[in-house]
Amino acid sequence: xxxxxxxxxxxxRQLNQVLxxxxxxxxxxxxPRGAHAVACGITTDVTVEVAxxxxxxxxxxxxxxxxxxNGNSGPGLAENIMSGTxxxxxxxxxxxxATGCGGLVVxxxxxxxxxxxxxxxxxxxVGGSIGHxxxxxxxxxxxxxxxxxxxxxxxxxxxxxxxxxxEVESLGTDCVEKEMRPEHLAAVEHxxxxxxxxxxxxxxxxxxxxxxxxxxxxxxxxxxxxxxPGGTR
Amino acid sequence: MTSDTWHQRESYSFDRNTIAEIRRAxxxxxxxxxxxxxxxxxxxxxxxxxxxxSMSRYPLEGYREACGTDVIIGxxxxxxxxxxxxxxxxxxxxxxxxxxxxxxxxxxxxxxxxTSTTTGDGGMTEEERxxxxxxxxxxxxxxxxxxxxxxxxxxxxxxxxxQGAKPGGGGMLLGQKITERVAEMRTLPEGxxxxxxxxxxxxxxxxxLAIKIVExxxxxxxxxxxxxxxxxxxxxxxxxxxxxxxxxAVVVDGMQGGTAATQDVFIEHVGIPTxxxxxxxxxxxxxxxxxxxxxxxxxxxxxxxxxxxKALALGADVVSIGTAALIxxxxxDPAYDDEYRALGSAAGFWEDYQDGTDPAGxxxxxxxxxxxxxxxxxxxxxxxxxxxxxxxxxTLARACGKSHVLNLEPEDLAALTVEAAAMAGVPLAGTxxxxxxxx
Ligand SMILES: Cc1cc2nc3c(=O)[nH]c(=O)nc-3n(C[C@H](O)[C@H](O)[C@H](O)COP(=O)(O)O)c2cc1C
Numbered sequence: 247x248x249x250x251x252x253x254x255x256x257x258x259r260q261l262n263q264v265l266x267x268x269x270x271x272x273x274x275x276x277x278p279r280g281a282h283a284v285a286c287g288i289t290t291d292v293t294v295e296v297a298x299x300x301x302x303x304x305x306x307x308x309x310x311x312x313x314x315x316n317g318n319s320g321p322g323l324a325e326n327i328m329s330g331t332x333x334x335x336x337x338x339x340x341x342x343x344a345t346g347c348g349g350l351v352v353x354x355x356x357x358x359x360x361x362x363x364x365x366x367x368x369x370x371x372v373g374g375s376i377g378h379x380x381x382x383x384x385x386x387x388x389x390x391x392x393x394x395x396x397x398x399x400x401x402x403x404x405x406x407x408x409x410x411x412x413e414v415e416s417l418g419t420d421c422v423e424k425e426m427r428p429e430h431l432a433a434v435e436h437x438x439x440x441x442x443x444x445x446x447x448x449x450x451x452x453x454x455x456x457x458x459x460x461x462x463x464x465x466x467x468x469x470x471x472x473x474x475p476g477g478t479r
Numbered sequence: 480m481t482s483d484t485w486h487q488r489e490s491y492s493f494d495r496n497t498i499a500e501i502r503r504a505x506x507x508x509x510x511x512x513x514x515x516x517x518x519x520x521x522x523x524x525x526x527x528x529x530x531x532x533s534m535s536r537y538p539l540e541g542y543r544e545a546c547g548t549d550v551i552i553g554x555x556x557x558x559x560x561x562x563x564x565x566x567x568x569x570x571x572x573x574x575x576x577x578x579x580x581x582x583x584x585x586x587x588x589x590x591x592x593x594t595s596t597t598t599g600d601g602g603m604t605e606e607e608r609x610x611x612x613x614x615x616x617x618x619x620x621x622x623x624x625x626x627x628x629x630x631x632x633x634x635x636x637x638x639x640x641x642q643g644a645k646p647g648g649g650g651m652l653l654g655q656k657i658t659e660r661v662a663e664m665r666t667l668p669e670g671x672x673x674x675x676x677x678x679x680x681x682x683x684x685x686x687x688l689a690i691k692i693v694e695x696x697x698x699x700x701x702x703x704x705x706x707x708x709x710x711x712x713x714x715x716x717x718x719x720x721x722x723x724x725x726x727x728a729v730v731v732d733g734m735q736g737g738t739a740a741t742q743d744v745f746i747e748h749v750g751i752p753t754x755x756x757x758x759x760x761x762x763x764x765x766x767x768x769x770x771x772x773x774x775x776x777x778x779x780x781x782x783x784x785x786x787x788x789k790a791l792a793l794g795a796d797v798v799s800i801g802t803a804a805l806i807x808x809x810x811x812d813p814a815y816d817d818e819y820r821a822l823g824s825a826a827g828f829w830e831d832y833q834d835g836t837d838p839a840g841x842x843x844x845x846x847x848x849x850x851x852x853x854x855x856x857x858x859x860x861x862x863x864x865x866x867x868x869x870x871x872x873x874t875l876a877r878a879c880g881k882s883h884v885l886n887l888e889p890e891d892l893a894a895l896t897v898e899a900a901a902m903a904g905v906p907l908a909g910t911x912x913x914x915x916x917x918x
Contacts, residue, residue, distance in 0.1 A: 262697045282690045287627060287698030302687070303694040307627040322681035322694075326625055341681040345622040347666070363680040364622060366666040383676060385666045405668060460671040461654060465508040 248272030371441035514832025526899030547883035553704025564593025573599025576739030578849035586610030588861025621675035643736025646710025650675035655835035711756035733779030737802035740833035753779035761794030784871020792887035807864035808857035
C-alpha cells in the first residue's frame, strides 16, 4: 500500500520532509504540475511514483530507493545521484543526471542538451535521442543512447564510456570512437536489462576519451639545448 | 666586474620581470600558471584612513569599553544560522590544493576563536570536518567530491559562481598534486592536469540559481544558510541577482584574491579590486532593503585589522581570508629561504602553489613536505593572527566611538587618492569632495 501525497494540497516542503523522514514504503505524488525539487535528497529505501511531469532537479542527489516520474522531467533530473534508480517515462530536459556519482537513471524518451554532463560514475540509459554536448567533461560511468546523439558528444571527456545506437552528429574535442569488445557488449546488455529496454548490444558503437587533453604540453627548449649533443649553456 | 648602473634606466614597459616572462613563454610555449593573487599595484584599502573621534565624535575607552565583534549569518532564514564570534572567516581552499595538515591547522585555528572555515574545489575531508566547529561546504561547478551526506553535515552551503582571482574561470590543479587520494575524491585519473569546469553543469543564470538554492535547501531540510560567492566583476548587478536568487549571504571576492593555481594573465587582468567591489555590492543590498540582513562577506587581499575595519566600514559584515591565513600558518617562512631559492624563488616571493613543492608543507600533497607542518602549532599561529585582526579592528572601531565593529560606517573614512574616493564614495581627505556625488 502506498501513501498518496497531493501537491495541490500539500506544499513541496512537507512532501520532501515526509520522504526524508520515511524509512521505507511507497509514495504516490499527485498533481506535480511541473514543481521543482520534487523528491530530492532521498536517503532511505522508498519508492516514489510521480503522477505527471516535474520541473527542475527532481530526485536531485538521490541516494537510495526508486523515483519514477510518469511524465516528462525538467532540467537536472537526478542531478548528482549517488545510487538507487530514477526513471522518467517521458522526455528529460537539459543536464539530466548531471554529475551523477552512481545509481541508474533511465529516460524512456529523449534527453535534452548536456545529458550526463560531468558524470562521475552514474549509469544513464536513454530510450530516445540526446541533445548537444552530451557527456561533456564526463568523468566516469556509462551512457547508453538508443537513438541519436547531438553535436559535440563527449567533449573533453575523461574515463566515462558512451554507447550510441543511432547517429552521432559530431564528437567533441578529445572524444573518439573505440572498438566494441566483448566486455562492452556485455556491459550494454547488462545496462539495457537494468533499464528494462530491448535492443541488440551489437547495434551500438562505443565512444570514449583519446586522453590527449589530460596534461598540458610544455616545451623546454633551454633544457633540450643544455642536454643535447654539443649543448653548451 | 663592477658596473655602474646609475646611468642605466630599466625600461618601465619592459622591466626585468616582463623580460623574464617573455623568455619563459618563448621557452615553454605555455602560459604562466601560478598561485597567490594579483601582485601589481592596485587601489587598495590602504588608500583609506579612519578619521577617529574628535570634537564632534566621542571615542570609547580602548582597553575597557565593550566593542562587539560577533555576526550571525542566516538569522530568521535558516533553522541553524551561523554564529561567528569574530567578523573574519577562512575562505574556501581545497584539500588537494592544500595538504591535509594545512586544512587541519586552518580548522583548529578558526575553531579556537569561534569562526568558520570553508571546504573547496575537491570535497570535504574528515580532517577538516573533524577540526572545524563551523564548516562551510562549497558547491562548485566541478562538483568534485560533491556528496549529499557532506552537504547535510555542513554548517552552511556556499554556491561558488566565481572567485576574485579568476572571475569566469574554473579551478586548476596540476598533475603533481593529483595523488591517489586527491584523484579518488575527485573521480579523476591520477596525475592528470585537472582543469575544472567554469560553469555550473545544471543551471545557467539567476532564475535557475533561485531554483537550485531551493533544491539545496530542500535536501538539507532548510537547516543551514546558503551563501553565493562571486568574483568581483559586476558586483552591483551580481549581488542584486544573488539576493534575488535567495542567498542568505553574498561573498564578494576582489581581484587581489588568492588562488592555488591560475593563469597569471587571469590573476592580473580580470576582475576589479576589493576596494571598488565592496561599495557596489553594498549599494545593491541597500537598494533592495536587505543591507545587514543578507550578509556581505568581503574577500581579496585582506591582511590586517585595518583592512577588516575598513571593509566593515564600507558596509561588509564579515571578511574572509585565504593568503593571509596561509602565511600565518607558515607560508613563505624565511626559515625555508634556502629551499625557496633552490626552487628559483625566495621567501617572500614564493607563489608557486601549483607546483606541489612547497617547502613549508602547505600547498603540497608530498608526504615528506606536508609532514613539516605541525597542525597544532599552525592552528595556534592562525588563532593568534585572527585574534590580532580582531583586536586591531576593535581598536579602530573604539577610536571611532563604536560599540560594535559593525557600527563602523563610510562616514568614519576619508580617502587618500581621488581614485579611492571615487571607488569608496568617501571624501578625498582634507576636502569635502567625493567624486561623482558632490561639487
Ligand atoms: C591555495 C588557495 C586555494 C583556493 N581554493 C579555492 C577553492 O577551492 N574555491 C574557491 O572558491 N576559492 C578558492 N580560493 C580563493 C579563496 O577562497 C579566497 O577567495 C581568496 O583566497 C581570498 O583572497 P586572499 O587570498 O587575498 O585572502 C583559493 C585560494 C588559495 C590561496
